[in-house]
Amino acid sequence: MTMPVADTGTRLGIEGVHKAFGRKPVLRGIDLTVEPHEVVCLIGASGSGKSTLLRCVNLLEPIDAGRITLGDLDITARRVKANHVRKRIGIVFQAYNLFPHMSVLRNITLGPVKSLGRSRAEARDEAMDLLDRFGLADRARDYPDRLSGGQQQRVAILRALAMRPEILLLDEITSALDPELVADVLTMIRDLAATGMTMVIATHEMGFARDIASRVCFLDAGRILEEGLPEQIFTAPTQERTQQFLQRVVEAGRMGGGRSGA
Numbered sequence: 001m002t003m004p005v006a007d008t009g010t011r012l013g014i015e016g017v018h019k020a021f022g023r024k025p026v027l028r029g030i031d032l033t034v035e036p037h038e039v040v041c042l043i044g045a046s047g048s049g050k051s052t053l054l055r056c057v058n059l060l061e062p063i064d065a066g067r068i069t070l071g072d073l074d075i076t077a078r079r080v081k082a083n084h085v086r087k088r089i090g091i092v093f094q095a096y097n098l099f100p101h102m103s104v105l106r107n108i109t110l111g112p113v114k115s116l117g118r119s120r121a122e123a124r125d126e127a128m129d130l131l132d133r134f135g136l137a138d139r140a141r142d143y144p145d146r147l148s149g150g151q152q153q154r155v156a157i158l159r160a161l162a163m164r165p166e167i168l169l170l171d172e173i174t175s176a177l178d179p180e181l182v183a184d185v186l187t188m189i190r191d192l193a194a195t196g197m198t199m200v201i202a203t204h205e206m207g208f209a210r211d212i213a214s215r216v217c218f219l220d221a222g223r224i225l226e227e228g229l230p231e232q233i234f235t236a237p238t239q240e241r242t243q244q245f246l247q248r249v250v251e252a253g254r255m256g257g258g259r260s261g262a
């Protein structure tokens with residue numbers, strides 16, 4: 001699995017980002033640089049701001065202060081068009097949101113045809129290549145409801161990849177799946193990481209994060225309280241809050257889900 005998905009390398013810069021919903025501060029000064037081909041995993045309790053951060057990067061939420069850069073471009077500058085940025089930054093959510101009335105193939109080719117101006121034939125060839133590569137070619141003509149949740153989520157990831165994003169954001173993409181369907185999705189993400197896809201992944205699959213991340217960030221109440229190599233964060237966290245969080249994860253039996261679970 002070495003065909004490059006991501007040949008471009010673009011640095012993502014998150015600088016002093018603040019975001020509140022009403023009076024409630026949700027992001028309280030986030031600084032994070034993601035280098036090309038890095039895989040950064042965001043961990044932290046529910047409500048710590050992981051989803052909001054990813055949504056801000058994809059310009060689904062406006063930020064209150066700070067800035068976010070993609071290469072040299074300040075994507076949070078007022079003149080920048082969100083649609084232009086979203087062509088460069090892909091996002092996949094927990095609920096895969098495939099279009100139910102379109103075949104798998106159409107779901108994947110829609111974006112490239114409609115917003116990248118690809119010809120149908122070209123988009124179809126590329127989509128079939130992607131489906132083939134991830135073992136889903138025989139599902140191309142099916143409608144989403146004929147697929148398992150894991151297959152649907154893999155198609156949703158392919159739909160994002162078909163746009164050839166420079167960075168892929170993944171928000172708890174296995175949370176809605178039955179446990180036995182999680183492994184195939186995680187395997188796919190590992191393959192993407194191996195081909196150099198730059199990714200920011202919010203996940204509660206700690207085994208997976210430990211296995212795949214080049215860097216792990218622990219979010220606590222809207223701040224990155226601690227970041228480091230997975231080995232360091234998971235075995236020798238320096239912050240008490242990180243220790244408490246990981247302790248709770250262990251108690252809940254959620255430390256697995258990595259290679260051993262695959």
Ligand SMILES: Nc1ncnc2c1ncn2[C@@H]1O[C@H](COP(=O)(O)OP(=O)(O)O)[C@@H](O)[C@H]1O
Pocket residue numbers: 021026044045046047048049050051052053
């Ligand atoms: N659209 C919104 N309106 C109001 N509050 C929100 C909205 N989205 C998220 N929040 C709040 O922001 C906080 C962080 O949420 P979220 O980013 O979803 O955290 P996480 O993904 O880490 O669980 C939570 O308290 C949540 O209730």
Ligand SMILES: [Mg+2]
Pocket residue numbers: 050051052171172202
């Ligand atoms: Mg979330």
